[in-house]
Amino acid sequence: MSVAVVKTPRASVREGREKSIFDAARSVFAEFGFKGATTAEIARRAGIPKANLHYYFATKEALYRHVTAEVLTDWLSAASSFDEKDDSAEAIAAYIGAKMDLARADPLGSRIWANEILRGAPVIGDFLETTLANWLSSREAIVRRWIDQGKLVAMEPRYFFYMIWASTQHYADFEGQMMALNGGKPLSDEQFEVAKIQVIETLLRGVMP
Amino acid sequence: MSVAVVKTPRASVREGREKSIFDAARSVFAEFGFKGATTAEIARRAGIPKANLHYYFATKEALYRHVTAEVLTDWLSAASSFDEKDDSAEAIAAYIGAKMDLARADPLGSRIWANEILRGAPVIGDFLETTLANWLSSREAIVRRWIDQGKLVAMEPRYFFYMIWASTQHYADFEGQMMALNGGKPLSDEQFEVAKIQVIETLLRGVMP
């Protein structure tokens, strides 16, 4: 009866530990990048002895790859919101909104990405050259069509996407700076909502004829 | 005659070494941040033995502080271009242009800044809370005046400055990503010029009534 069964609904030790380590790793990688992160600090934040970490993740790099894989997945999720509307203004607004929401919901993911790019993207370089490049190409084609149809001003679509990425991810990557400029406090939900609307409206007005 | 004089116009060993170390340090700090940077790698790029570095800069942190001090100076330079025009559109365009030029001329400086913010700005935090906060406050007042005069649309000026900082610094901080999306090559001067004009025009149109 109460004898241990093969699998209980209760989380195994492994599940719990992996989650703690993973979360701790996200915060440390986001703060210090791959090179600056130490397994000792990750273990400390995870609340386990340093050596123990290596039982669950063989190497620091293996752990890092797990973390980045999730970031890329989340990025693709947000990107799909560009395709959910047919109207140009609606599609762009939805995409910017989704990127702002992601920056707010998961600033660590954005910072992990930023740190990875800053050091030359040795781990996600392939993703950038394949998945991201393809995504960008096909969406550039869509934007060019809108331009030809007179729905948007003449422009180079890719530099517009760069502006969207920069303006939205800034709210995650430079949160520390914004705090320093906001009396030491993070943006409140109300402040963020104002910022979100303003980013959408400014960028939209910036490309509307 | 040719006997050594107290001070020759020729660079002393110290001058040369300090310059090599300083430049090497900029590139390593830009790539890996303070924590991830190693004095061994800085020495390697400077072309000197690791231990020798410590004769010129006592500690890694002292070297880092020298490097960041220069970055803050350069930032203030670019900021002053906002004040050189009376007309709102001209002032904004000049400022964005100057920030784009700085991102192009000194991408390392921008990346050093980004890395510092990502880890919570322990070294430049004071600068952010005083000099930068003051600069922002006073320029917000100017922008608000322009809004009141009907020269710009209603908006929260600080979020507009964030968009300017994000969109321009992106060309330095995410250069690695742009390369991956540009066939592995950095933006050419021609491409960058197009991007620069587009950033200026999009942001200007974005806030013009």
Next chain:
DNA sequence: GTCTATAATCGGATAGAC
């Protein structure tokens, strides 16, 4: 399956040589 004592190496800094 889970955890830790310990090895091997790296990294910042110094004492002292030249």
Next chain:
DNA sequence: GTCTATCCGATTATAGAC
């Protein structure tokens, strides 16, 4: 004034204990 042999703590990883 300039440079390097060397120390010592930090860091990653493993072998083996529980």
